[in-house]
Amino acid sequence: MSIPRFSDDFLARLREAFQRTGYDADGVVDALGGAAHAALGRGEPELAFRASADAGELGTLIRLFLLGSAEPEAAVRAALAPVALDDALAAGLVRGREQLRAGLDVRPHGDEQGSWWVVSDLDSDVLGAEVPPDHVLGVGHASLSLIRATTRRPVGSLLDLGTGNGVQALHATRHAQRVTATDVSERALALADATFRLNELDVELVRGEWFAPVARRRFDQIVCNPPFVVGPPRVDYTYRDSGLGGDDASALVIRQLPGFLTEGGTGQLLASWLHVDGEDWADRVSRWLPGGTDAWFVQRDVADPGLYVGTWLRDAGIDPRSDRGRAKAADWLDWFAENKVQGVGFGFVTLRRTDAAHPTVVCEDLRQAYDDPLGPEAGRWLDRVAWLRxxxxxxxxxxxxxxxxxxxxxxxxxxxxxxxxxxxxxxxxxxxxxxxxxxxxxxxxxxxxxxxxxxxxxxxxxxxxxxxxxxxxxxxxxxxxxxxxxxxxxxxx
Missing domain, CATH: 3.30.390 (Enolase-like; domain 1)
Incomplete structure (x- = not known):
């Protein structure tokens, strides 16, 4: 896939189009109504198709970018104005003739303070095929869970390690004075750059693997949604595969992250860990920690290997029943069996760099459903640990x-x-x-x-x-x- 490039003028015109039509988080909800918007979030689009029919140019943008629909050329031209349709086609924003479809996923994403637009690649459902190796994921459940699990106390500097489409960095701009975002993928950095410039945000972008782009630098806070899928050491898709075997990607980030924090700085990430026969998961993850680190591991789920493999095959648009799907599943499950893997744990990790002689390390399950975001609780947990010390x-x-x-x-x-x-x-x-x-x-x-x-x-x-x-x-x-x-x-x- 070619790397998308957008001029400042193009993005300024696109922003004007979105503002003119009301294509933002509140505008979409208002146009669709609560029931249709909730149904869309469940993957049930019909109510949204019906609700958007009377929403004019905003409805065109909703069907084009959120519903994956083919829209008449004249309607798209009007909805995107003042962006010229030829420019939108050349930039890869839309594709086709007469009946146009989205070439990229551009969707509103908001918080309690306002709304942004996030640029990413189309998912497998819209493509109708397996995603390519350099696919840049949209704002999915994992991204949203990390957003809710991140502490939002004011900091001077923040690093978003493995930024992807840039959504973690977007939220970081609310509470950090300076935000740096890295990724190994050139395509991810290009789309993240489009996300930041479309929203008129100044975020430093650096390309490289793991912590190499920020060597010898330290940050007050680090957030990371790493390629934490566990299994054989390979890279099928850069957004989820690290090339490291098993849970070594999560282990690498947890081992190295504290060394890039200022004293008292915090890190928060998603991670996966293996449940291996004869080994306690808490002992496994605790061994990853360097000295001088308070750590809180919160396990949200443990997946059966068979369910885990099927979930990630479908995530990439691969039918587990196909010959390709069965072959990949067999290879994956053989690796689990050879390594005595009984399950795959998933959860949140909160780290703090400390000079305390005896850092606090706690590993616990949190399987129950809850409504409040975990981020404020993580901050209070660190406060309570410091008070007890x-x-x-x-x-x-x-x-x-x-x-x-x-x-x-x-x-x-x-x-x-x-x-x-x-x-x-x-x-x-x-x-x-x-x-x-x-x-x-x-x-x-x-x-x-x-x-x-x-x-x-x-x-x-x-x-x-x-x-x-x-x-x-x-x-x-x-x-x-x-x-x-x-x-x-x-x-x-």
Whole structure:
């Protein structure tokens, strides 16, 4: 595929066309309505076709770029004005004759502060074929999940490693003074550059593999959606394959990323890891970490190898039932079997460079559904880890309270004398909805955490009231209190 090149004048005219027609995130939702827009997100376009029929030039752009429809030349010419149709054809923005189709995916993408346009390649559904090796992915579920998992505190410098279409860098411009984006793919950098200039954003673009383009530089924050697909060491598609075997791509980024952070700087990325027979996944990923790094690994899913292979074949537009699909699946599954892979874990990783003698490393599952974005919680997790490191030696002197978002659930079953409590569970109603099972003693301790008494006094009262040994109670309570603080069930006052 040829590398698309767009002049500043072309992009300025295209921006004018989009602004004139209302082709932005809010405009599309308003034109389609909530039901049709939601259906489109589920891959059900018919409602959007119907809703766009009466939306004039905006409807033409919606059908052209979002629905993959063929549109009459006259309608496209009018909708793209002041972009000349010949220029749009020459640039590869549209293709065909008389009935025109999109040559690139250009779609609105927004946040609570406004809207952008993201330029990428057409997916396999629109192409009707397998995507090419240098395919530049659009804004997919993985990209959106990383956007929601990224902490948005103000920083001076931010690196988007492996930028792809540039969507992570777009969001980074909201909170970073300077944004640098890298990619190994020339095509990805060209489309990311079009994305940034179309949105009138100044982002430094550098081409190269992994961290090589930014050697000897450091950043306050790094975000990365790496080519984390695991399997045999090959590169079928640059957007997802690294050429490294197994989960070595995720391991490489996690090993090297902290060395490119400023002191106290943070990194957030998506990653995959193998679940190998006889090995705990937490031990595996923890070995990837360099010294001087706080780390929070959050596992969101574990995929069966067969499901994993089928999903990624379809992602590239390959029918798993075809001869080509079966051959690729067989090669992939043989590799999994030879390496004793029982599953593929996927999740978020938050890293922080620290000079602490004993960095904090936590690996945990977060399989439940939740509504709040993980990014703010990741920032608060780092804050709580830092607080525990500073006050861990005098934890008994601290005063705690239970936040109002924490609930105590009591599950009871019928017993000989009525209802018998079988489970006591703390539940956070905000953030990722953490849950933690406790016993009656812990519940009683938390009931006293109102910010008035230090922890040592609460434990003394609890021991006296329940006939418990105070020293043993304190020894058992301290690690639990640390865990409850890390998860936001307790906060210092």
């Amino acid at each position: 500073e006050h861990g030696h005098d934890l008994l002197d601290a005063r705690f309270r239970v936040p109002p978002t924490v609930l105590l659930e009591r599950v009871s079953a019928p017993g000989d004398e009525g209802w018998d409590t079988t489970v006591l569970r703390l539940h956070r109603s905000d953030g990722p909805g953490w849950q933690h099972e406790v016993d009656e003693t812990v519940a009683a301790l938390l009931a006293g955490c109102r910010g008035a008494l230090p922890l040592s006094d609460l434990l003394s009262l609890l021991a006296a009231g329940h006939g418990l040994d105070e020293e043993a109670l304190t020894e058992a309570a301290l690690p639990l209190v640390r865990e409850l603080v890390r998860h936001g069930f307790l906060e210092a006052v």
